[in-house]
Amino acid sequence: MLDSPDILPVRVPLATEPLGVFGTLRAGRRNVLELIPEIATHAPIISGVTGKRWHMVMDPEALKRILRDKVEEYPKSDVTKLILEPGIGKSMFVAEGQEWLWQRRTAAPVFSHRNVAALAPVMTAAATRAVARIGGTVGRAVDVFDEMVTATFEVISDVTFSGGGGFDRDAIHKSIESYISQTAKVSFLDVIGAPTWLPRPSRMLSQSGVREMKRVADGAIERRKAEGGPEIPDLLDLMMEGADPKSGRRMTTAELRDNLLTFIVAGHETTALTLAWSLYLCAFDQTVQERARAEARGVLGDRAAVAADVAALPYIRQVVDEALRMYPPAAFLSRTARAADELCGREVRRGDTVILPIYALHRHHKLWPDPDRFDPDRFAGGYKGERFAYLPFGDGPRICIGANFALQEAVIILATLLARFRFDPVRGRDPKPVMILTLRPEGGVWLQATPV
Template identity: 55%
Template sequence: MRVPKDVRDTPVAVPLLDHDIGIWETLTLARKNALGIVPEAALEERVISGKAGRRWHMLMDPAAIRIVMKDRLENYPKSVVTKQLLRPGLGDSLFISEGAHWRWQRRAASPAFAPKPVAALGPVMTAAAERTAERVAAQAGGPADLFEEMVTVTLEVITDVTFSGDAGFDRDAMHRAINAYLHQIGRIGLLDVLGAPDWVPRPGRIFGGRQLKAMKRQADRAVELRRAKGPGDGPPDLLDLLLVAEDPESGRQMTTKEMRDNLITFIVAGHETTALALSWAFYLIGRDPERQAHARAEAQAALGDRAATAEDLPELPFIHAILDEAMRLYPPGAFVSRNAVADDELPGASVRKGDLVMIPIYALHRHRKIWSDPDQFVPERWIDAPRPDRYTYLPFIDGPRVCIGARFAMQEAVIVLATLLARFRFTPVEGRDPDPVAVITLRPEGGVWLNVERA
């Protein structure tokens, strides 16, 4: 498929490396933007190997990625650095744990994210989309930061579906803690690279750590209060479902600490990644009036004057395609790293025990030998052609550790995007393009500023 001639200039991209670097420059670049250490050759090559203090391999080959993510998963646990960055906030939750401890938690939590429970949470998403439309309407005739709006709506949704609004959960405190986590705790440092244990203080992380401790205490109280109070009269929320969840093999249930760590994981990951997918979708559609008009017509035909619901999703294929394409160009989790715990042979790489194995999903999604017009916004590629090989497109990872909340995230994102596109017209604010920066997630630094007009 070729990009239409009426598309504007290429969307913003991360400048990749065009020269070799050593360990100190690697550390400096990684602290600013994790994607800064990805060589430009990753857009052409299938595997790149090198050494910067330790041996490493970057994989852009779908067959090699499948081995790491699925076929020999146990040989490639999350890297030590990844765990040290994430454990302060997410504890030993599903996202961090490995082996048997991960498997039983996954089995216990999976029923809460099955199609029926997720669809039952649709009204919460619809109500939040309506509130967002009201806030955006108040800014019509001028510019609005759609990134901030998407952060707000997704945090509203995840806290409402988690606690049903009755646990006194402080959203502002949660927002501050997440931002501190991503901006301070999430930045890689020399101690992380050297593998220093978690208890060694990391300069610059004390303030964020205090906020996270307060958030954990609040989550612990919410869990204990719900244990004593029991579920409400309405549909069960996520906390209700996790309280009764058990491993179907062992019958084991989560402790308060395990439940708290997983709740915080679901809140941080579910809120942040969905907000990013939506924000980048608005950036892309805001600069493409023809496709925006197509999406608006689809949304208006399906919705009329109301907000979108879960039942509307089959009528919104182009809206869905916009989100798929936004996550191809700007995957929320743009960089994955694993530690090899045994020698292995991958297509194009001989891996030794202790090697760092990286999957630069951002580069994979823009690979010139996999995608046509890889740097252009072409949502039609998700409608006019078969879906690509599953290990060439990884917005939710894949294999046994595929994101447990993928269905939830896409349902929410389609509902919010359709609701707003049906009611408003968005155009770029001159000179306010976002800067894609990956720390833990790929954020639009500077915000997503668009002029808003009623449709």
């Protein structure tokens, strides 16, 4: 561990006084998590008015009500839809009601355990390439976040559009980065609850990148329909073959594109973040890293991990789970109440914004002992706490459809890297947790990698 046991991993400075409308706007554009009051790590619910009424919910029973029991009465907020729809349209991540349901039923078999395991060789190959790249940085600092973005983008683009004929990886990646950096920032109109039909100028800047992203994806889908797919089906093949078991409805090119772009945008970014934060935490606590490396080397020796190894790497999985607790990629969710309700004895009116601050939930003092401390043993034998106190992938019927895919990928890549390298922190270059669309390490995660 670093010099003193009292030193904790980097943490977001939560609000200690009311922000007001303009303070909320500044914090939201700088780091969405700075909108969370420090008291949220102790209280079950906090309410207020900033342009419109809002409630911040950290109570597991209330979260169960929002995410499972009354999920249709708490759809994604208007701001969430304004941010996401330009890039991923009416995909299952944004759609509501029956429009969501048929898409979910169609896509669920795609992410079965069998199909996810069949895609593992792509993850193993990406892990092997990451080892080679990081091996070339020995003697100097390496931004492991950048390396993990490269690795996970290779995975998601290969399992989505394998073969890559006509699929411009660089164009898609550039468009995604532009989309996240420009579209996802909170605007003044969002803060005051202005109608959704009023244009947000900052989001209009990214439209050319979004159009290019959709154009490239549409072209790849049409070529696949005309020319056929690879010998081993990828996600595009599986989605094209899929049909709603109730209605028989199949996805159009636009629906396929929006859902595949959802998988690409969400799938590579969130797993890259999980891996980068896991490596940061392992560098922060060398005792944990040595234990994880011993497990990885005991199972793998000098080879890269494969799907069959995942069950034999429980401590590596614990490190991943704890990284997801401390730095959840989807760290701040919001819903709009569709009907009057009551949460924790608090009145919720139709139209109120209901915020799920997953970052605060995962560091809540009544739910987690010493919550700011890095301790993978919290997850020894699997998570045993309250069901709705740990929500890295959400929960209820809208739980992340790709959770098993992401966890398999994270364990394969992390185990492969830890078996080959020792990672040490670079003094003075601690990452800064900043959330725009996801919880990113601003400035990167700079570590020193030494072969072992």
